Amino acid sequence: SVPVSELVAVREEEEENRDDGSWKKIKESEGQDCGQAFTVLYVERCQRHRWRCAEVTFACADEALCQLWVSSIREQLATNTSRPEHLLVYINPCGGKRKAEHIYELKVAPLFARAGIRTHVIVTEYANHARDHLKTEAELKKFDGVVCVGGDGMFSEIIHGLIWRTQIDNGIDLNCPEETLLPCSLRIGIIPAGSTDCICFATVGTNDPVTSALHIIVGDSQPLDVCSVHHNSLFLRYSVSLLGYGFYGDVLTDSERKRWMGPARYDLSGVKMFLTHHYYEGTVSYLPARDAIGTPRDAARCRSGCAVCKHNGEKLSETAERYKMDGALDSGDHESDSEWRTIRGKFLAINGASMSCACPRSPKGLSPAAHLADGTTDLILVRKCSRFDFLRHLLRHTSKDDQFDLNFVEVHRVRRFRFTPRHCQSDSDLELDLRESGKRQIFSQICRDHPACGCTPAYSSWNCDGEILTHTAIDVRVHCQLIKLFARGIEEPTVFEDLA
Numbered sequence: 001s002v003p004v005s006e007l008v009a010v011r012e013e014e015e016e017n018r019d020d021g022s023w024k025k026i027k028e029s030e031g032q033d034c035g036q037a038f039t040v041l042y043v044e045r046c047q048r049h050r051w052r053c054a055e056v057t058f059a060c061a062d063e064a065l066c067q068l069w070v071s072s073i074r075e076q077l078a079t080n081t082s083r084p085e086h087l088l089v090y091i092n093p094c095g096g097k098r099k100a101e102h103i104y105e106l107k108v109a110p111l112f113a114r115a116g117i118r119t120h121v122i123v124t125e126y127a128n129h130a131r132d133h134l135k136t137e138a139e140l141k142k143f144d145g146v147v148c149v150g151g152d153g154m155f156s157e158i159i160h161g162l163i164w165r166t167q168i169d170n171g172i173d174l175n176c177p178e179e180t181l182l183p184c185s186l187r188i189g190i191i192p193a194g195s196t197d198c199i200c201f202a203t204v205g206t207n208d209p210v211t212s213a214l215h216i217i218v219g220d221s222q223p224l225d226v227c228s229v230h231h232n233s234l235f236l237r238y239s240v241s242l243l244g245y246g247f248y249g250d251v252l253t254d255s256e257r258k259r260w261m262g263p264a265r266y267d268l269s270g271v272k273m274f275l276t277h278h279y280y281e282g283t284v285s286y287l288p289a290r291d292a293i294g295t296p297r298d299a300a301r302c303r304s305g306c307a308v309c310k311h312n313g314e315k316l317s318e319t320a321e322r323y324k325m326d327g328a329l330d331s332g333d334h335e336s337d338s339e340w341r342t343i344r345g346k347f348l349a350i351n352g353a354s355m356s357c358a359c360p361r362s363p364k365g366l367s368p369a370a371h372l373a374d375g376t377t378d379l380i381l382v383r384k385c386s387r388f389d390f391l392r393h394l395l396r397h398t399s400k401d402d403q404f405d406l407n408f409v410e411v412h413r414v415r416r417f418r419f420t421p422r423h424c425q426s427d428s429d430l431e432l433d434l435r436e437s438g439k440r441q442i443f444s445q446i447c448r449d450h451p452a453c454g455c456t457p458a459y460s461s462w463n464c465d466g467e468i469l470t471h472t473a474i475d476v477r478v479h480c481q482l483i484k485l486f487a488r489g490i491e492e493p494t495v496f497e498d499l500a
C-alpha cells in the first residue's frame with residue numbers, strides 16, 4: 001500500500017501512448033477486453049534517503065469503474081492543501097559544476113509537470129538577483145512556495161529576500177537584534193546543484209534533485225531555525241547552517257579565489273588552511289539554552305517529526321505569549337544578563353552549527369546532535385592545539401568517533417552568542433587579558449600579507465552559510481522556526497530499505 005499523501009499523480013492510459021508495449025501486455029495477459037487503464041505515480045524509497053517516482057498501471061474491464069478510480073484519486077490529491085500548485089523557481093547557472101539549469105530541465109521540470117504544478121522560472125543573471133527580486137518585485141501572493149536550484153549560497157539569497165520582505169511588510173526593524181522576527185509564510189524547496197549542498201543534505205538526508213523535487217510535490221513541511229547576525233546595531237546576515245570563524249572562514253575566503261575549480265576548490269583550500277594552522281584570539285560570550293531539552297553530545301539525532309524540536313518550539317512560543325501578556329517590551333530571549341558566560345582564548349575555529357551541517361564531505365556533520373528547529377545553535381570552540389590534534393578533530397567529522405571528546409574542543413548549546421576579536425576588545429578587557437596571562441606583551445595586529453614574521457594574523461572572517469562576512473565582531477541570535485522548507489527532516493531507515 002502507498003499512503004495517498006505520497007502519490008505524485010494519476011494518469012489515464014491510452015493504448016497508443018505506451019511505447020514499450022507494457023499496457024498492451026497487461027491486456028493480453030489478462031485475456032480479456034479491458035476497457036481502460038490508469039497509472040498511479042508514487043514515491044518509492046531507495047537506499048540512503050533517496051526517493052524515486054515509481055508507477056504502476058491498473059487495467060480494468062469496466063470503463064466506468066476505471067473512471068471512478070481516476071476521479072477519486074484526483075479528488076483526494078486536490079483536497080490535500082499542503083501540496084503546492086504554483087511555484088516560483090530561481091536557478092543559479094553558476095553554482096557547483098554549473099549544471100543547475102540542466103539538472104532542473106532534465107530531472108525536476110518533468111516531475112513538476114506530471115504532478116500538475118505550474119512554475120515561473122527565473123535563471124539568475126548576477127549574484128543577489130534572486131534576493132533582490134524577492135525583496136522588491138516578486139508577486140508572492142501568486143505562489144505557494146519558492147524553489148531554489150543551486151547551493152547553500154543560493155538558498156541564502158532566497159531566505160534573505162523572503163525574511164526581509166516579511167519583516168518590512170510588517171514594520172519590523174531589521175537592524176535591531178532584539179526584535180522578534182515574524183515567520184515567513186511561503187515554504188522553500190531546495191534542488192541541490194551547488195558545491196556543498198549542506199542545507200539540503202542535513203534536512204533531507206541526501207543531495208539528490210529527484211528526491212528534493214518529490215518532497216516539494218507531496219507538500220512536505222519542515223520548520224527551520226534562523227540565526228540573525230548583527231554588528232552592534234547593524235544587520236549583517238541570516239544563517240541556517242554554519243557560522244564559522246577561523247578554519248572554515250579561512251577555507252571559504254581562500255576558496256573564493258579558486259571558484260573556477262568548482263566544488264574541488266574546498267578540498268584544496270582545506271588542505272592549505274590546515275597546513276597554515278592560523279589561530280585567532282578573542283572573546284566568546286554566550287547565552288546557554290538552559291531551558292531546552294537535549295544536549296550537543298546526545299546519542300539521539302534530529303529526525304523526521306523530531307520530539308525535541310516540537311517540545312522546545314512549543315515551550316518557546318508559550319514563553320513568548322506569557323511575556324506578551326505581561327506587557328514586556330520585547331519577548332526577546334527571556335533570559336537575564338547574568339546568564340551570559342564568557343570565554344577568552346586562542347582558537348583555531350569558532351563554529352556555530354544551527355543544524356548538524358551534514359554533507360557528503362562529512363556525513364554526520366559538524367554537530368551530529370544539533371536540531372533543525374529547536375531554537376538553539378551549537379557553539380563549538382576549538383582551542384589552539386598542535387596540527388596533529390587539529391587533524392584528529394577534523395578526521396572525526398568523517399568517522400563515527402565523538403568529535404567533542406578532545407580536551408581542546410568544547411561545545412555549548414546556546415540561544416545567542418557574541419564574538420569580539422582581540423583587536424576590537426575594550427581597553428579594560430585587554431588589560432584583564434594581560435593580567436590573566438601575567439605577561440606584558442604589546443599586542444600587535446599583524447596582517448596576513450606579512451607571513452615572513454611567522455606571527456598569526458589578527459583576524460579571520462566568518463563563513464556564514466558559505467558567504468564571507470566582512471565584520472569580525474558579531475552578535476548572533478537564534479530565531480526559532482522562522483522559515484519552513486519543503487522537506488520532512490531525515491527519515492529513519494525503513495524495514496524495506498534495510499533489506500534492499
Ligand SMILES: CCCCCCCCCCCCC/C=C/[C@@H](O)[C@H](COP(=O)(O)O)NC(=O)CCCCC
Pocket residue numbers: 151152153154194195196197198241242248251252266267270357359361362366394395397398463464465466467
Ligand atoms: C583531513 C580531513 C578533513 C575533513 C574535513 C571535512 C569537514 C567538512 C565539514 C563541512 C561542513 C560544511 C558546512 C557547510 C558549509 C556550506 O554552507 C559552505 C557553502 O556551501 P556551497 O554554497 O554549497 O558551496 N561550504 C563550505 O564552507 C565548505 C567547507 C569545506 C571545508 C573543507
Ligand SMILES: Nc1ncnc2c1ncn2[C@@H]1O[C@H](COP(=O)(O)OP(=O)(O)O)[C@@H](O)[C@H]1O
Pocket residue numbers: 091092093094095096097123124125126127128129149150151152153154155157193194195196197466467
Ligand atoms: N547568475 C549568477 N552569476 C554569478 N553569481 C551568482 C549568480 N546567481 C547567484 N550567484 C551567486 O553565486 C554564489 C554561489 O552560489 P551557490 O548556488 O551557493 O553555488 P556554490 O555551492 O557552488 O557556492 C552565491 O553567492 C550566489 O549569490
Ligand SMILES: [Ca+2]
Pocket residue numbers: 225354355370371372373374375376377
Ligand atoms: Ca537548531
